[in-house]
Amino acid sequence: MLEKLRLVWESLPLLLQGAIVTLELTVSLLLVGLVLGVLVALGQVYGPRPLAMLMSAYERFFRAMPILVLLIVVNFGLAFVANTYQWDWLRLPTFAVAVLVFGLHSSAYQSQIFRGAIQAIKPGQLLAARALGMTRLQAIRYITLPQALRLAIPGWSNEYSGVLKDTSFAFAIGVTELARQGWQIATRTREMFLIFITVALIYLVLTYLGTWLLELVERRVSVPGLAGQRREEHGRVI
């Protein structure tokens, strides 16, 4: 028993090293997905018809792709093109390729979180903003987005816990993240069960910490009186 605990203890530095890679990848991909996802959602809701259709096609394409297939096609595809045409600038480090692929994939999912949130804002508010003399862009920027982004936080925290675990696919192109570190230690020590229980616990902690942090943000930025924001208010009504 003591020997097993010691093994877990000795494996922790490497596992935490992997956990840091997992976190770096998760945070970067979420930010890429956030920027693209908001743009796609805005295009879908407010864009002219052709743009809205284009955005929907984008969203459907990336939601249809299994992440592993996308990773392999983009990674080896880019390298192949770089090699064929001698374009050295196209030789991205594997971590960057992973961020790009996961980011595109996540942006498709995130766009739907944001689209739902944007559509939850009553169009009357936009009319009122236009009546006050705001331009279309100003109305979106100062009226819709500030509310919609707040409404999107619960759905977004779901996306966080989803992609956190998806990142374990990144080893297919050579990013040594948490799950792979676990593999490597299990290969050497032959203690599969013990090591993977530890890996599972680390994933649990990462998920818990992330969603807790987002809840904190949600409470911090909540607007008093904005419907559906607070658990307490819901509880009071019913």
Add this chain to the structure above:
Amino acid sequence: MRVSVRWAVVVSVLALVLGVGGLVPQAQTQTFRVCSDIAWPPFEWVDAKGEFVGFDLDVMRIIAILKGYKITIQNLGFDSIIPAVQAGQCDIGASGFTITEERKRVVDFSDPYWESNQSVLVRADSGLNIITAFRPGNKIGAQRGTTGAAWVEDNVIKQGIAVELKLYETYPLAEQDLINKQIHAVVEDEPAAKVAVKASKGVLKIAGIIMTEEQFGFLVRKGDPHRLLPRINDGMKEMKKKGIWNNLVEAYFGVDVNLERITQCWADLKGWLDKNQPEAYAENLAACMAGESYKKP
């Protein structure tokens, strides 16, 4: 104020996004990328301190010293290595690759550096031998994309013996399933099978050896664009002539395959490689692994 804070966030997001893309490695002509699936002791594995160790990797490091170029080692899944070499993402594949006609069509191989046979691993208490292990209906485990898996396909299943071939991500997982009585046998290369038997503390045994006489080679992109194969082949000859080769073989494939011991030996001795003295490194590594006295750099 609020607005500027928000824009600061947006700007930093963009900086991060662009910054990640900006980390393009500089093209240095004399650094080559060696790709390996570092999860197959004793050819390559990650030691307790996170260092990449193993026979293949040491050979790569020493040839680089002898031939005056630098290498970086990239850890990549076994299935992905040949596509990565073809795409130019890796310059050399060093992961215990058997030289096969099929692989030769898409990559070029160095001279063979190792001869291996497939061994049949079974549980010691199962009573199975090399014939009964392949009884119809039995489940046989192997790692995806390996010659062990191909052997079962070609010489058992295609010959009409209806065993069930179960493919795994890595061999240690197949061995674990064998210990757990989920499958009847595992077919894998002999040196790795010996490591598995030792690690299982008597639960597993080698039921027999299939003399496939496979030869391992290092592989590069078709056409060898960097002219690496002559350097690798010449480097191996030089290693043999200087006695480095024998010492490495003794260190990694000696009677007592001890994966824990190498962590200590490697930490003590890798300085010899940094000092470009592979002879001293190999000699002391063999001594250290054999439990004899050795000299630190």
